[in-house]
Amino acid sequence: MIKCVIFDLDGVLTETSVQHFEAWQVIASELGIEIDWAFNECLKGVSRIESLKRILNHGNQQDRFSEQEIDSIAKRKNEIYLALIQQFNENHLFKGVRDLFEFLSASNIKIAIGSASQNAPFLIHAMGLSDLTDYIVNPLEVEKGKPAPDIFLNAMHHFNLTPEVCMGVEDAEVGITAIKSAGMFAVGIGDAKILHQADVVYETTEDFVKKVLSEGMFF
Numbered sequence: 001m002i003k004c005v006i007f008d009l010d011g012v013l014t015e016t017s018v019q020h021f022e023a024w025q026v027i028a029s030e031l032g033i034e035i036d037w038a039f040n041e042c043l044k045g046v047s048r049i050e051s052l053k054r055i056l057n058h059g060n061q062q063d064r065f066s067e068q069e070i071d072s073i074a075k076r077k078n079e080i081y082l083a084l085i086q087q088f089n090e091n092h093l094f095k096g097v098r099d100l101f102e103f104l105s106a107s108n109i110k111i112a113i114g115s116a117s118q119n120a121p122f123l124i125h126a127m128g129l130s131d132l133t134d135y136i137v138n139p140l141e142v143e144k145g146k147p148a149p150d151i152f153l154n155a156m157h158h159f160n161l162t163p164e165v166c167m168g169v170e171d172a173e174v175g176i177t178a179i180k181s182a183g184m185f186a187v188g189i190g191d192a193k194i195l196h197q198a199d200v201v202y203e204t205t206e207d208f209v210k211k212v213l214s215e216g217m218f219f
């Protein structure tokens with residue numbers, strides 16, 4: 001019996017993966033590094049600083065910048081990203097997300113956001129989900145990012161629950177690893193080959209919503 005669903009944000013509730021990628025592309029091209037959509041897969045669910053380090057590694061520039069310089073490049077990436085998501089509103093939610101949140105809320109199932117993004121509170125508010133969201137994990141308050149289980153365990157502890165009654169929903173491979181390491185039921189959104197560790201995978205969030213709304217939370 002599920003009592004809490006912990007949703008990833010980017011790639012699960014909305015398609016901000018595109019804006020993250022666009023912002024990183026601007027930074028990467030300034031650094032003289034080429035990144036493509038396939039490389040972007042390894043940035044999904046990964047923190048801002050870690051993403052930049054992966055890009056620098058990819059371009060063989062891992063020793064080029066000090067930690068302080070890395071911080072300021074990451075900050076600039078965030079400014080570019082923020083400019084790209086300024087107009088986000090409820091129309092940017094994947095189809096069915098609000099219906100799903102309303103269904104869970106009416107079923108007394110807690111709704112948490114377990115995103116690696118520091119911009120999650122802004123987006124949840126902008127997309128009109130604040131009234132239905134019970135808790136947003138602050139990624140700066142957990143010791144380790146995904147694939148460590150910390151983000152998901154943080155939400156679970158907030159509600160005083162145990163892993164068996166929690167479910168995580170993720171689009172990133174590291175996110176599924178994090179949910180499984182937390183001992184929770186994992187729903188993958190995307191490519192079943194990439195998300196093979198998940199308990200169940202749906203191609204899109206809309207497919208997952210349809211399943212829950214038609215059959216309930218029986219997994």
Ligand code: B16
Nearest residue numbers: 009010044045046048115116117118
């Ligand atoms: P920010 P998620 C992740 O969000 C993104 O997938 C990842 O690409 C991004 O680098 C990370 O958030 C940090 O985001 O720079 O906004 O703090 O998929 O865990 O919801």
Ligand code: MG
Nearest residue numbers: 008010011171
């Ligand atoms: Mg994601």
